[in-house]
Amino acid sequence: MSIKKIFKEQPEIFEFSKNNLNEANKIINIYPEGKQQSAVMALLYLAQKQNNNWIPLAAMKYIGKMLIMPYIKVYEVATFYTMYNLTPVGKYFFQICTTTPCMIRGAQDLVKACKEKISENENELSKDNACSWVEVECLGACINAPMMQVNDDYYEDLDKEKIEKIINQIEKGETPKPGSYRGRKNSEPENNRKTLLNIKNA
Numbered sequence: 001m002s003i004k005k006i007f008k009e010q011p012e013i014f015e016f017s018k019n020n021l022n023e024a025n026k027i028i029n030i031y032p033e034g035k036q037q038s039a040v041m042a043l044l045y046l047a048q049k050q051n052n053n054w055i056p057l058a059a060m061k062y063i064g065k066m067l068i069m070p071y072i073k074v075y076e077v078a079t080f081y082t083m084y085n086l087t088p089v090g091k092y093f094f095q096i097c098t099t100t101p102c103m104i105r106g107a108q109d110l111v112k113a114c115k116e117k118i119s120e121n122e123n124e125l126s127k128d129n130a131c132s133w134v135e136v137e138c139l140g141a142c143i144n145a146p147m148m149q150v151n152d153d154y155y156e157d158l159d160k161e162k163i164e165k166i167i168n169q170i171e172k173g174e175t176p177k178p179g180s181y182r183g184r185k186n187s188e189p190e191n192n193r194k195t196l197l198n199i200k201n202a
């Protein structure tokens with residue numbers, strides 16, 4: 001579970017970078033006049049990405065002002081959804097799905113690898129402060145179980161050896177290829193499709 005405890009050491013100010021400010025304004029403009037507050041989730045996510053994967057209170061206040069929305073309402077959204085981290089996590093944030101389909105396909109081996117290679121407990125930074133991991137509920141890729149999310153990417157069809165290799169690559173500053181680690185294209189059956197062969201992109 002992501003931690004919903006507010007981090008004690010808070011920065012006093014937060015502002016979007018120039019690029020993120022442009023991005024935020026583009027997002028706000030998607031919504032009809034008077035409905036700009038609907039952008040709150042996207043803006044919180046943008047703030048999280050900018051701030052090394054966690055959202056300080058100053059960012060919630062900043063977003064509240066930007067959307068002309070009471071700070072408490074932004075706070076309510078940020079504290080409700082598990083996708084928002086309110087205390088620091090690793091620059092590389094490993095989310096291991098341990099819901100039933102992943103669990104019966106070996107998710108506990110992925111958790112074991114994280115304990116051995118990142119940190120003994122979830123929500124704890126690795127020795128070099130670069131990585132942290134957490135168990136999460138279904139991430140919607142059950143057909144490629146077991147799987148994990150690292151920042152914006154999904155890594156699927158994993159086992160202990162494969163996740164260890166991915167962690168090693170990340171520690172070396174490399175970017176491992178996302179997707180299936182059994183060579184499947186998306187969620188196609190292994191060894192190619194056997195049905196709907198006459199339908200392109202089925």
Ligand code: FES
Nearest residue numbers: 097102138141142
């Ligand atoms: S159960 Fe793991 S992605 Fe759905």
